[in-house]
Amino acid sequence: MDKNMKRYYLLLVAVLALGISSAGAQEFLTINPDVRTAGMANASIATSGGAYSIFNNPASSLFDQDLLEFGFSYSPWLRDVREGYDLMAFGGYYNFNGKHTLAFGTRFYREPKIGPDSEDYPFIPRDENNNPIFEGLESFRPLSLSADLAYGYRINRYLGLSLTARYIRSTYGDFLKNDALDFDIAAYARIPLDRMLEGAWVSTGLKVSNVGFMLGDSDFDLPTSLSVGGSLFAPIRDSHSLEASLDLGYRFAPSLTKSFGMGIGVEYMLMQMIAIRSGYHLADSNGYNYGTVGAGLRFMHIQLDFSWLFASKECPWRNTYQVGVGLNF
Numbered sequence: 001m002d003k004n005m006k007r008y009y010l011l012l013v014a015v016l017a018l019g020i021s022s023a024g025a026q027e028f029l030t031i032n033p034d035v036r037t038a039g040m041a042n043a044s045i046a047t048s049g050g051a052y053s054i055f056n057n058p059a060s061s062l063f064d065q066d067l068l069e070f071g072f073s074y075s076p077w078l079r080d081v082r083e084g085y086d087l088m089a090f091g092g093y094y095n096f097n098g099k100h101t102l103a104f105g106t107r108f109y110r111e112p113k114i115g116p117d118s119e120d121y122p123f124i125p126r127d128e129n130n131n132p133i134f135e136g137l138e139s140f141r142p143l144s145l146s147a148d149l150a151y152g153y154r155i156n157r158y159l160g161l162s163l164t165a166r167y168i169r170s171t172y173g174d175f176l177k178n179d180a181l182d183f184d185i186a187a188y189a190r191i192p193l194d195r196m197l198e199g200a201w202v203s204t205g206l207k208v209s210n211v212g213f214m215l216g217d218s219d220f221d222l223p224t225s226l227s228v229g230g231s232l233f234a235p236i237r238d239s240h241s242l243e244a245s246l247d248l249g250y251r252f253a254p255s256l257t258k259s260f261g262m263g264i265g266v267e268y269m270l271m272q273m274i275a276i277r278s279g280y281h282l283a284d285s286n287g288y289n290y291g292t293v294g295a296g297l298r299f300m301h302i303q304l305d306f307s308w309l310f311a312s313k314e315c316p317w318r319n320t321y322q323v324g325v326g327l328n329f
Helices: 003-016 058-063
Strands: 068-075 086-096 100-110 143-154 159-172 176-192 201-214 225-236 240-251 259-270 274-283 290-299 302-310 320-328
Touching (some): 058 086, 058 100, 058 143, 058 159, 100 159
Antiparallel strands (some): 086 100, 176 201, 201 225, 259 274, 274 290, 302 320
16 A cells, blocks of 8 residues: 555544534535435435535546536425525536546525514513513524535545545524534445446445534534445446435434434436436434435536425425536536
8 A cells, every 4th residue: 555545544534533513413414415316315325426426425426437527406495394495506526537536515505584573583682671672683594504625536446435524604693603624434336247237337335424523612413424325237228227226324413313214216317318217215213204206318518407305294305306407528
């Protein structure tokens, strides 16, 4: 092992040794901005890479044929609960000769407007008679954002590793501001199956997400989790293909929301232009079961994607849709 690889492994170990903050969780970090894999029940750890690999598994982009890819996605989250929740995301990567990749991404998550007359307004001053004083108080929309940067290194023909650094900020009007720095570590392996079917392959992935610490006086939890997955890609004739993926995930922080989930999804490509997707996610008693469908269109260098999540009335994410547009070169 050369000196550069030794430094890389030492850095991975150092990140794993970092502590985890405690208090209110940053749930927006658990939302998948990738519209493609959102249509596959969020089975994304071992799925082939793309513009949003930085949110799924940045190491997968090491095996992509494209030199550069980026995209933008939007979702009106929790639309059946209350209007005003919006997730916007931008992601992309640049591939340096298939040996190194640099991936980048950002997310903006807005919540409904809170006014002085709202029950959830954080602080209402009162006079000597205990009557609320609204003068001077202004409405605001809570906002959370993250900025991600990932480096991927391909060790050999079959295996790649990645390390992601992420800055997080949440603002609650002028009352509260939280800042944090966290990291993801991921691995992705792809094994060709040309002896069985030319152009086919099987892949596996592993990721530890949101391991980090607070900055300054910030006080909140990071949704730390471990995910593993597998995927099978098989070409069908010259212009059709099928990819099936399976993910297993366990969230082990914060302590009140520990949960286990499993997602399985499939994507069928017609004429290498039209994608049809579907999937189902199973969860333990701390989560929700849901199904997904999706579609995509590839024309020249343009990619358009759509996904829809359906579930029982108990699931707050039911009837959520996501749309995305991207470019690849």
